[in-house]
Amino acid sequence: MSEQKQVKVHVEDVNKSYGSNHVLRDISLDVHPNEVVVMIGPSGSGKSTFLRMLNQLEMPDSGTILVDGYDILDKKTDINKVRENIGMVFQNFNLFNNYTVIQNVMLAPVQLGKMGKEEAEKRARELLETVGLADKADMSVGSLSGGQKQRVAIARALAMDPDIMLFDEPTSALDPEMVGDVLDVMKDLARSGMTMIIVTHEMGFAKQVADRVVFFESGKIQESGEPEQIFNAPKNARLQEFLSKVM
Numbered sequence: 001m002s003e004q005k006q007v008k009v010h011v012e013d014v015n016k017s018y019g020s021n022h023v024l025r026d027i028s029l030d031v032h033p034n035e036v037v038v039m040i041g042p043s044g045s046g047k048s049t050f051l052r053m054l055n056q057l058e059m060p061d062s063g064t065i066l067v068d069g070y071d072i073l074d075k076k077t078d079i080n081k082v083r084e085n086i087g088m089v090f091q092n093f094n095l096f097n098n099y100t101v102i103q104n105v106m107l108a109p110v111q112l113g114k115m116g117k118e119e120a121e122k123r124a125r126e127l128l129e130t131v132g133l134a135d136k137a138d139m140s141v142g143s144l145s146g147g148q149k150q151r152v153a154i155a156r157a158l159a160m161d162p163d164i165m166l167f168d169e170p171t172s173a174l175d176p177e178m179v180g181d182v183l184d185v186m187k188d189l190a191r192s193g194m195t196m197i198i199v200t201h202e203m204g205f206a207k208q209v210a211d212r213v214v215f216f217e218s219g220k221i222q223e224s225g226e227p228e229q230i231f232n233a234p235k236n237a238r239l240q241e242f243l244s245k246v247m
């Protein structure tokens with residue numbers, strides 16, 4: 001167990017089908033503390049399903065998934081405790097639009113009894129400062145731009161003090177001029193040592209920030225490696241074809 005604790009996420013031989021659609025095929029991946037793993041690949045290749053399995057929004061049909069050493073498929077594991085350590089940011093923010101910015105950020109820690117209201121508010125203000133939105137704390141979320149909403153969503157995920165952050169195409173729904181601010185927040189987070197798994201089509205960002213790039217295609221990890229190798233010397237023919245389309 002002690003060796004497995006050195007691995008933040010250990011995925012081994014995971015398979016998942018929806019009916020006859022075999023979406024994940026023998027997927028194995030380890031993510032180490034402070035590592036930033038970027039997942040790329042065509043639409044429908046299983047990237048979101050993979051991320052969603054890590055906090056049990058989906059269940060695999062077979063295989064092993066350990067998060068922080070906990071077997072999340074073991075019925076004895078308290079999945080809610082494991083989830084508290086995993087922050088997730090989605091393409092479409094999933095914020096409460098009728099709440100203010102700061103209420104969105106404070107909600108989970110207060111509701112889950114992690115902090116009192118005062119402490120949660122103080123922490124929320126710090127986090128909003130970090131994502132460049134301190135001045136928006138008391139505005140309603142509905143009045144923000146997409147890029148601002150996504151930065152609120154990141155602050156909200158961080159409010160639970162997670163030690164792993166998952167991002168599923170966090171900039172795909174944004175107007176192009178909003179993308180940079182969100183990626184900058186993610187870069188800062190990576191520099192701060194956060195363990196991150198990021199699905200994105202932003203190849204420039206992947207090159208800059210990833211410790212490792214993983215290429216998904218047809219439910220399989222076709223190739224993975226350091227960004228330098230993946231982008232400059234891809235071996236897999238499907239990866240070569242994918243890169244020729246997106247770069």
Ligand code: ADP
Nearest residue numbers: 018021023041042043044045046047048049050
């Ligand atoms: P990606 O994120 O790489 O675009 P997904 O993981 O979303 O891929 O989807 C992989 C495949 O699984 C697709 O064929 C998709 O239609 C299918 N799929 C995803 N979620 C579901 C679901 N809840 N029910 C049925 N099929 C699904």
Ligand code: MG
Nearest residue numbers: 047048049168
């Ligand atoms: Mg997806």
